[in-house]
Amino acid sequence: MVTVSAVRTPGKRERTDRKKGDEEVPSGAGAISSSADLAAGDRVVYPKQGVYAVTGLEQKDIAGQRLEFVRMTREEDGASVLVPLNKVTSIGLRRVASATDIEGVFHYLGASYDDPELDWKVRHRDNVERLIAGGVLGVAEVVKGLHSLSRLRPLPTKERELYDSSRHLLVNEISVSLGVPDVIAEDYIDFALMPPAGVKLPLKPPPTPVELKGPPWKRKKPVASEEEDDLGLGDLGIDLGALEGVGLGTADEAEEGESKGEEQSEEEEVPVAVVVAPVAAKAPAPKKKPSKAAPAKRKAAKRAKTAPAKAPAKAPPKKAAAKKAAPARKAAKPGKPAKGKKK
Amino acid sequence: MIRIVTLAPFDAGDITFLSKTLYRSFGVGTEHQGERALPRKAERPDGRFDALKLLADAPAVRAYADDKVLYICDVELANPKGPLGEPPAWGHALQGGDRALVSTFRFKPRGVTEASIEIYRRRLARESIHHLGHVWDLHHCYDARCAMHPSWSPSLPDDPEFDLDTFCREKSERRIRLAKT
CATH class of the missing domain: 1.20.58.1290 (CarD-like, C-terminal domain)
Structure with missing residues (x-):
């Protein structure tokens, strides 16, 4: 099955707004609910692309299948777009505003x-x-x-x-x-x-x-609740107490993270539906591929059962290990040489 | 190449300053094509000139495919009335087209002192860059220090900057590079 929803002019960056199994875009004002609503000469708005004029219907043989397309021409620059007839409702076409x-x-x-x-x-x-x-x-x-x-x-x-x-x-x-x-x-x-x-x-x-x-x-604000903050590090046998202060950043760091995240999100062009549901994706992961940390957790639990009094005593070395790891992380950052490695 | 056409008598020093500034801003050669007659057909009953009609009726000059023509006049321009009123017209341009128009009517008087002449020239340069920017497909910019900021904006200082900001400059450079034949 051909999944190409549009043919764009060369020079324009190809954007994939949705995944192959397109979800229906909620119908806004003037949305086209059926391909039968379109006729040659109609002016429609293709979301994020601009105003198009419907030129007509076309049939094309692609991969041994006869498919029907709607041909549209962008009024701004004359770019031509072919939209499969069954995709007309899912791409969010709508009439030009009155x-x-x-x-x-x-x-x-x-x-x-x-x-x-x-x-x-x-x-x-x-x-x-x-x-x-x-x-x-x-x-x-x-x-x-x-x-x-x-x-x-x-x-x-x-x-x-x-x-x-x-x-x-x-x-x-x-x-x-x-x-x-x-x-x-x-x-x-x-x-x-x-x-x-x-x-x-x-x-x-x-x-x-x-x-x-x-x-x-789903219009859900990503409020940082306790459940969402729990990254499952405890399950991996990592002492969260040893990492104290790691997650606390200054305002500058937060700003930096924001801009990085913005760039990343734009580059990936992730469909909105995927971005909205990070928690749901988290749950099935351990079932499919049991992590190596699971036996470690069991070992730690055994140790805790056998010698519960020794557990607090072992905490300081972990902190020390974390401190040792910190310069290594710094050194890994490009353009920021570690202080200790100066010759 | 940018070809400047004056539709009224202008000081040669002002045009020279404008040519240099346009060259510096867009990196495109600029030349004064001389003075032409103002198309009187564009005049409205209220004495103002229809900006759209004036630009459409402006006398053509010999130009190559990628050349842009900048017309400068000194008459009051009028825009068509919009849903919330009539925006003040400092000029007009064809978005992504080949011609632009600037009027000096709303400028502060040129005066005779060096300071007032300097302010006048800077404003002429700013409005010319603004409307030529539209010709290269630039949109208005929110930054009041950019020449693409709307000319009537209340946040614009009396003597505004006449440079493009980084985003607009890079965008115009891309357009100019693509347009080169």
Whole structure:
């Protein structure tokens, strides 16, 4: 079975937004629920790609199978995309927003904004979800959210790129919907986001954003509960007391980790559904492949039974071992030579 | 190559400063193509000029495939009214296209002192970089120190910087590199 969902123009980076067994994208406003809704000449929005015009249906023989495709052409640059007919509903295609929807977007952009999400993991996942399934208002939410964040601190590179690409998508859709050039559409957006001094915008209550729900789009904040913090190190026979202070980082370290994590998450292009469920993936792992630490744990338990009084006495050497291991870890870091190895 | 076309009389020193600044910002040769007549057809009943129409009707100049034409005028421009009102027009450009327009109408008066002339030139350079940036597919930037920051933004200082920030500069460089024939 051919799993290619789209043929892109050369030069554009191929992105795999979902796994082979695609989950259904929750239907937002104007979502296309059936391939029968599409006809040649229709203008649709391909999430994270832009506005396309449906050219028509095509049949192709691929790997001995006759498959039906919808051919679409991106209005911005004329790039052609072939989407298998059975994938039309799962990729999140939707109609171009109406003028009423666009007006709501401007009222949303002009409204005062509560605090931006500061947890980068939640923010990144939310932004990706909203770009795919949130409709035009979802794209506006991403732009406004990142814009508000940029007022607090400069955006990291990956988020700066996301901000630019989501702004591009929003400009493109507004321009198509209102029938104005891109530059004017962008002026409208920034007129709402940053009105000139002394100008009071005639704002109405903004529309309610699309609620993203459903099994693959669980909106669960990664709150660090005790269960989630338990990495199973105790089961591996590692004394957590000996590693005291290892997990405690300064604010700078946290920031560094954040940017690293952001880069990693962007490079991997992990489907959102996979990112959301790290705890569920943890449970079956030991069953499939019993770790070598299990006998060690049993041995430790035996030792504890036979000589319970000796256990506290053995703790200090473990600490010492951990201290010995620390310089080794430092030395392993590229560009940071260990102090002890200076010649 | 960037070809500058003036639609009103401008000081030669200002144009020279602009050419040098554009060359420094984009790394593309810049040349003044002379002065042309302002297309009066774009004038609206209220005396302002329709920015879209003015750019569309601006006289063509001889240019090669990748050349960008920058028109400079001194008349008041008007944008089409949007859902929340009419954004102030400092110029106009064709996104990813080949021409841009800048108006000096909203600038502070050029004056005769060295300081005021310097401020005027810097602003002309900033607006030109901004609208040429659109021609190279750049979007507005949230950084008030970048030339791609909206010209009417309240966070923009009186005498704003006329350089692109790192992100916008790298993006424009990529576009220019790709466009080279």
